[in-house]
Amino acid sequence: MRLSDEELVEAFQQGDSSAFDQLVSRWDRKIQGAIYRMVGSGEEARDLCQEAFLKAYRGLSGFKKEARFSSWLYQIAVNVCRDRMRRQRGKTVVSLDELTNAGELPFKGTAPSALELMEAGDLSRTVAAAVASLPDEQREVIVLKEYQDLTFLEIAEALDVPVSTVKTRLYRGLTQLRQRLTRQGIRSATPIPAPTH
Amino acid sequence: MECDAFREDLLDVLYGEADPATAHRFNEHQAECAACREEIASFRRLRHDLDGWAVAPKRRLAFPARLRPARWLAAAAGLVAAIGGATVLAKGEIRYPSGQVLLRLAAPAEDAAELRRLLAEQQARHEQAIADLKATAVRPAAAQASLDQEALLAEVRRLLKESETRQAAAFAAGLSGLEERSQAQRRVDMAQMSAGLSYLEGKTGLQTARTTELMGKVLLASQGGR
Numbered sequence: 001m002r003l004s005d006e007e008l009v010e011a012f013q014q015g016d017s018s019a020f021d022q023l024v025s026r027w028d029r030k031i032q033g034a035i036y037r038m039v040g041s042g043e044e045a046r047d048l049c050q051e052a053f054l055k056a057y058r059g060l061s062g063f064k065k066e067a068r069f070s071s072w073l074y075q076i077a078v079n080v081c082r083d084r085m086r087r088q089r090g091k092t093v094v095s096l097d098e099l100t101n102a103g104e105l106p107f108k109g110t111a112p113s114a115l116e117l118m119e120a121g122d123l124s125r126t127v128a129a130a131v132a133s134l135p136d137e138q139r140e141v142i143v144l145k146e147y148q149d150l151t152f153l154e155i156a157e158a159l160d161v162p163v164s165t166v167k168t169r170l171y172r173g174l175t176q177l178r179q180r181l182t183r184q185g186i187r188s189a190t191p192i193p194a195p196t197h
Numbered sequence: 198m199e200c201d202a203f204r205e206d207l208l209d210v211l212y213g214e215a216d217p218a219t220a221h222r223f224n225e226h227q228a229e230c231a232a233c234r235e236e237i238a239s240f241r242r243l244r245h246d247l248d249g250w251a252v253a254p255k256r257r258l259a260f261p262a263r264l265r266p267a268r269w270l271a272a273a274a275g276l277v278a279a280i281g282g283a284t285v286l287a288k289g290e291i292r293y294p295s296g297q298v299l300l301r302l303a304a305p306a307e308d309a310a311e312l313r314r315l316l317a318e319q320q321a322r323h324e325q326a327i328a329d330l331k332a333t334a335v336r337p338a339a340a341q342a343s344l345d346q347e348a349l350l351a352e353v354r355r356l357l358k359e360s361e362t363r364q365a366a367a368f369a370a371g372l373s374g375l376e377e378r379s380q381a382q383r384r385v386d387m388a389q390m391s392a393g394l395s396y397l398e399g400k401t402g403l404q405t406a407r408t409t410e411l412m413g414k415v416l417l418a419s420q421g422g423r
Contacts, residue, residue, distance in 0.1 A: 037250070123246070123249035123250075124249055124250050124251045126249075127246060127247055127249050127250040128250050131247075131250070142247075145212065146244065146247050147247075147250075151214060152208075152209075152212075152214060164205065167204070167205050167208050170208060171204055171208060174240055174243060177243060177247070178239060178240070178243050181243065181246060186246055
């Protein structure tokens, strides 16, 4: 029978250290993926992911059952990324070589479709650069929602903010991404005029 | 603005988290609002584009051995399985009267004695292996943390007690020293006051003599002047 995360946490707190291994094997790929999309470097994501799980290991004895384990774990991962951002502030976060001085990707003079970009292997880099150029708060929400598929409530728990704040950040992030990708000429993200009611 | 009021509803619908009432409310609104229809359609296209961000396959994390299950547990499980398997093959049974494990084998008498001896030897080897592994195994995290906390608390109590003792001794010594210093200062003050009075007395006497002398000279001058 597959134990829930919370049951494994309880087993760990009662002295079964192998329960933590199960939690790691259950969550390490997802957490590593989230960290990668937040910091942009594969090797660094792996180190930060390990750091996040070590922090989880040290803190698990005091984990309160009011929160979901997954939200708690994502909170640790986000904090590890934020610490790293603070340390690296001003340095390149992701491969942003293509960005202009204004922080935008240079316009290439053509308007390729998303399919054409993907076939050329450019879409992935274009999207990565656009997400990396978002403010930290918006990038966190975009990553947790778009790529981790968390609910609004889970994101709110992980970031320790109200759900309404999560939605505000998400809306602004989506709007900015749409603008940035449109400047890259990705036609499927063509913007529409803002509502004028 | 009216559309701003539907922004949260739009996101709920976009990500499939809208309850029926919210979905109904937003659908009624977008049926009459071309801008919101285009907005949600545009966001859907954007989400499709965002899916284009591929991520390379990730490697599994490697953790220190102390985070892995203790190896002696696996060895113990192996021993139990081995004994159980051998017992079943020998058509025997295992019982636990008064906390001790007893094997009863149903094989022919001559074979049973040999099998019992082999099993006893094997069990002794496994027990020795488990004892060796236990000696080197790390305690479970919670138990270790509990021991660490108790040791830490004991150390804190000892340090507090030592600190209180030192403070009490220092306070007593301070009181004693203060009294001695007060007495000495008092003696110094009295001596200074005495010296000051003597000086004043001397100075007053000198000034009186000089005044008398001056008065005498003034008197002589006044008499001569007449």
